[in-house]
Amino acid sequence: MGNLSGMLPEFGQLALIFALLVAAIQVVVPLVGVRRGQGWLMAYARPLASAQALFLIISLVILAYCFVVDDFSVAYVAKNSNTALPTAFKISAVWGAHEGSLLLWVTMLGCWGLAVAWFSKSLPLDMVARVLSIMGMVSVGFILFTLETSNPFERNLPSMPQEGADLNPLLQDFGLIVHPPTLYMGYVGLSVAFAFALAALLGGRLDAAWARWSRPWTMAAWIFLTLGIALGSWWAYYELGWGGWWFWDPVENASLMPWLVATALLHSLAVTEKRGLFKSWTVLLAIFAFSLSLLGTFLVRSGVLTSVHAFASDPERGVFILALLGICVGGSLLLYAIKAPTVASVGRYSWVSRESFLLLNNLLLLVAAFAILLGTLYPLIIDFMGMGKLSVGASWFNFMFVPISVVLGLVIALGAMARWKADDLKRLGSETVAAMVAAVLLGFAVPLLADGTMNWKVLLGMGVSFWLIGATLVDVWKKARGRLSRIPQLGLSYQGMVLAHLGVAITIIGVTMVANYSTEVSVRMAKGDSEMLGDYRFEFVDAGHVEGPNYVSDAIRFRVYDGEREIALLQPEKRRYNASGSIMTEAAIDVSLFRDVYVSMGEPLADGAWGMRLQVKPFMRWVWLGAIFMSVGGLLAMLDKRYRQRKNAPQNNAQANTAQEVTA
Amino acid sequence: MHPKRKKRLTLILFMVLGVSTAVGLLMYSLSQNINLFMTPTQIASGEAPVGRTIRAGGLVEPGSVVRDDSGLGVRFVVSDGMSEVTIAYEGILPDLFREGQGIVAMGKLGEDGVFVASEVLAKHDENYMPPEVKDALEKAHQNGKQALEEARY
Numbered sequence: 001m002g003n004l005s006g007m008l009p010e011f012g013q014l015a016l017i018f019a020l021l022v023a024a025i026q027v028v029v030p031l032v033g034v035r036r037g038q039g040w041l042m043a044y045a046r047p048l049a050s051a052q053a054l055f056l057i058i059s060l061v062i063l064a065y066c067f068v069v070d071d072f073s074v075a076y077v078a079k080n081s082n083t084a085l086p087t088a089f090k091i092s093a094v095w096g097a098h099e100g101s102l103l104l105w106v107t108m109l110g111c112w113g114l115a116v117a118w119f120s121k122s123l124p125l126d127m128v129a130r131v132l133s134i135m136g137m138v139s140v141g142f143i144l145f146t147l148e149t150s151n152p153f154e155r156n157l158p159s160m161p162q163e164g165a166d167l168n169p170l171l172q173d174f175g176l177i178v179h180p181p182t183l184y185m186g187y188v189g190l191s192v193a194f195a196f197a198l199a200a201l202l203g204g205r206l207d208a209a210w211a212r213w214s215r216p217w218t219m220a221a222w223i224f225l226t227l228g229i230a231l232g233s234w235w236a237y238y239e240l241g242w243g244g245w246w247f248w249d250p251v252e253n254a255s256l257m258p259w260l261v262a263t264a265l266l267h268s269l270a271v272t273e274k275r276g277l278f279k280s281w282t283v284l285l286a287i288f289a290f291s292l293s294l295l296g297t298f299l300v301r302s303g304v305l306t307s308v309h310a311f312a313s314d315p316e317r318g319v320f321i322l323a324l325l326g327i328c329v330g331g332s333l334l335l336y337a338i339k340a341p342t343v344a345s346v347g348r349y350s351w352v353s354r355e356s357f358l359l360l361n362n363l364l365l366l367v368a369a370f371a372i373l374l375g376t377l378y379p380l381i382i383d384f385m386g387m388g389k390l391s392v393g394a395s396w397f398n399f400m401f402v403p404i405s406v407v408l409g410l411v412i413a414l415g416a417m418a419r420w421k422a423d424d425l426k427r428l429g430s431e432t433v434a435a436m437v438a439a440v441l442l443g444f445a446v447p448l449l450a451d452g453t454m455n456w457k458v459l460l461g462m463g464v465s466f467w468l469i470g471a472t473l474v475d476v477w478k479k480a481r482g483r484l485s486r487i488p489q490l491g492l493s494y495q496g497m498v499l500a501h502l503g504v505a506i507t508i509i510g511v512t513m514v515a516n517y518s519t520e521v522s523v524r525m526a527k528g529d530s531e532m533l534g535d536y537r538f539e540f541v542d543a544g545h546v547e548g549p550n551y552v553s554d555a556i557r558f559r560v561y562d563g564e565r566e567i568a569l570l571q572p573e574k575r576r577y578n579a580s581g582s583i584m585t586e587a588a589i590d591v592s593l594f595r596d597v598y599v600s601m602g603e604p605l606a607d608g609a610w611g612m613r614l615q616v617k618p619f620m621r622w623v624w625l626g627a628i629f630m631s632v633g634g635l636l637a638m639l640d641k642r643y644r645q646r647k648n649a650p651q652n653n654a655q656a657n658t659a660q661e662v663t664a
Numbered sequence: 665m666h667p668k669r670k671k672r673l674t675l676i677l678f679m680v681l682g683v684s685t686a687v688g689l690l691m692y693s694l695s696q697n698i699n700l701f702m703t704p705t706q707i708a709s710g711e712a713p714v715g716r717t718i719r720a721g722g723l724v725e726p727g728s729v730v731r732d733d734s735g736l737g738v739r740f741v742v743s744d745g746m747s748e749v750t751i752a753y754e755g756i757l758p759d760l761f762r763e764g765q766g767i768v769a770m771g772k773l774g775e776d777g778v779f780v781a782s783e784v785l786a787k788h789d790e791n792y793m794p795p796e797v798k799d800a801l802e803k804a805h806q807n808g809k810q811a812l813e814e815a816r817y
Contacts, residue, residue: 241759374690378694388701391701391719396693396697399693582759603757605731
């Protein structure tokens with residue numbers, strides 16, 4: 001038994017190899033079945049997807065086990081863990097670095113395949129076969145990548161270290177336990193939307209039924225992506241010690257781009273489902289969304305961000321992902337070029353209609369994504385061409401992104417209100433005139449009440465948010481025909497949309513307020529010193545030491561007063577991790593709905609004084625609260641009952657038939 | 665022209681127009697918003713623009729960090745092995761700032777040759793050397809070798 005458990009890492013690798021083989025079979029067998037029209041071959045898709053997921057999960061669990069029992073003979077464990085590390089962090093260390101996070105990536109891909117296999121009872125068998133076969137292709141590529149270039153089970157033999165090097169202290173945190181898996185679920189989940197789009201292209205059935213199948217999956221991936229981005233922002237905010245919550249860092253951009261395109265995709269899918277329009281556009285968006293999440297993986301994982309030269313000196317990983325990206329994007333676009341012209345969208349809509357507004361929304365989201373892509377890749381391209389080193393500042397991204405968001409905010413409410421096919425601007429105007437007036441008045445009022453000066457950025461941000469909230473509520477009121485009791489009958493899909501749109505407004509309010517009214521001071525303070533920041537007084541009470549499980553820290557106690565009233569006792573720390581000797585700032589934050597008080601320590605100065613960073617950030621929580629609203633809204637929409645129709649329900653078949661006639 | 669085609673054509677024209685304006689604006693504003701990276705050697709040789717926001721970096725010279733007696737002012741010297749530049753900064757330095765470590769500073773070069781930083785970055789990874797700094801060190805190293813070889817002949 002002792003020998004067997006000593007061989008666990010080899011079993012983990014073996015499970016990964018089995019998963020690769022099963023995935024390869026999953027690619028071929030169902031497709032052959034579709035080709036020959038043999039149902040029994042197609043039926044293999046589901047059990048194969050389940051088996052693949054099972055092997056991947058076994059592999060991941062074994063790696064986690066190696067971390068828990070401190071098996072430092074495994075090189076990856078030795079590099080990223082330590083006996084003194086708390087168990088929860090040992091488990092999250094699994095995805096703390098490159099190799100393990102890739103294993104997590106492929107395991108999640110397997111789990112999405114598993115979910116498709118289980119929750120696709122209402123789908124025709126040939127569709128299931130094609131979707132799972134395509135997902136199998138993605139799996140094959142990435143499991144191969146993991147095994148070839150980034151095997152987490154590689155051994156440190158024969159000389160194994162007695163102690164591990166420790167996990168990067170920044171990552172020893174609750175945020176890291178939840179943020180990467182959530183984000184990865186989103187990235188990888190877009191592969192389902194991608195597989196559905198390609199399957200529909202292959203099978204020549206881009207119809208309303210396809211859009212209806214694809215929508216809940218896309219929504220699920222989008223929810224994870226939304227939460228993942230918000231968690232990342234929250235983590236950076238409290239863990240990096242500067243109080244910044246978005247840096248336009250390439251890694252952040254890599255997550256925002258697929259989110260923007262996935263958002264466009266969700267809205268385009270709505271048009272395809274309801275009206276049978278925008279079909280090829282929807283397919284293209286599904287391809288873009290997944291390609292961007294692959295690009296994100298490439299950017300983050302290839303080392304190209306550290307330096308173009310780092311990429312050239314250790315090309316194996318980068319070239320492999322680049323090749324995967326090329327095959328995936330090139331192959332799917334080729335398929336699109338061949339198949340899409342046969343897809344005709346039938347139906348008309350006027351310039352003023354929900355279709356037009358959603359098209360505009362799509363264009364805005366895409367332009368935003370493109371701008372971010374350009375800003376992210378520009379330094380890399382310039383560097384690659386040997387034209388020097390440069391960086392694109394956050395101001396540029398803000399300059400691009402903020403105006404687009406404002407226009408988008410204006411359009412969102414109109415798109416949600418407008419009727420399909422044709423509507424009337426006068427009608428829309430007369431219904432929303434109250435919301436418009438209120439938005440303008442409140443937009444002017446907020447900056448004047450806040451500090452008495454007319455800040456046009458605040459006016460725009462708050463005006464758009466109030467307009468979005470007002471118009472959305474007007475629409476709810478109209479649809480409920482003036483009775484609160486009718487709101488629950490409006491349908492989960494509609495309620496979800498309303499919540500998500502309110503979430504957008506909440507986030508814009510948060511961003512506007514925190515970006516324009518945050519106050520900050522960096523100051524030298526010693527025991528007994530007080531510092532004023534706005535109405536808040538920060539008092540340095542005393543300094544001391546704290547012993548953590550694997551670190552020691554200097555800590556300072558601060559009393560924070562609002563006027564005369566004490567509102568918080570904060571204790572920021574400066575930690576020194578024993579194993580690596582790295583220093584880390586642990587900020588102390590007093591959280592409330594309308595403002596955060598943020599205190600973090602800089603460096604120790606002479607005579608027991610410290611450099612301190614004191615901040616007051618109004619409406620900080622709203623930035624992430626909006627994301628929670630969006631996610632809950634997405635969840636409601638996903639649970640709408642029309643996605644849970646049974647395969648043999650006569651109504652469903654009838655719809656599928658008419659839809660096929662339309663495409664024919 | 666068929667009305668449907670006409671509509672489609674207008675739509676496509678609008679899209680092309682929109683996309684090209686967007687790309688044009690993007691590229692223009694991008695060219696206005698980039699921050700060039702300058703090595704200490706480039707700064708010493710007068711290549712770096714004075715009074716414009718640029719980035720500079722190198723290894724912090726051991727023993728060069730001088731703090732003000734009061735306040736948060738600090739001065740230090742960064743080097744790429746060939747040349748040095750003095751950086752002045754007022755504020756809190758990042759956790760990974762220490763002597764011998766590679767850093768990148770964002771700020772403006774003054775007339776007196778002192779680089780006044782508004783931001784000092786050291787990446788949050790022990791093994792990580794900012795790519796620009798690594799590049800600068802390599803370049804300086806190569807130039808140094810070249811100069812040495814030229815001197816020999």
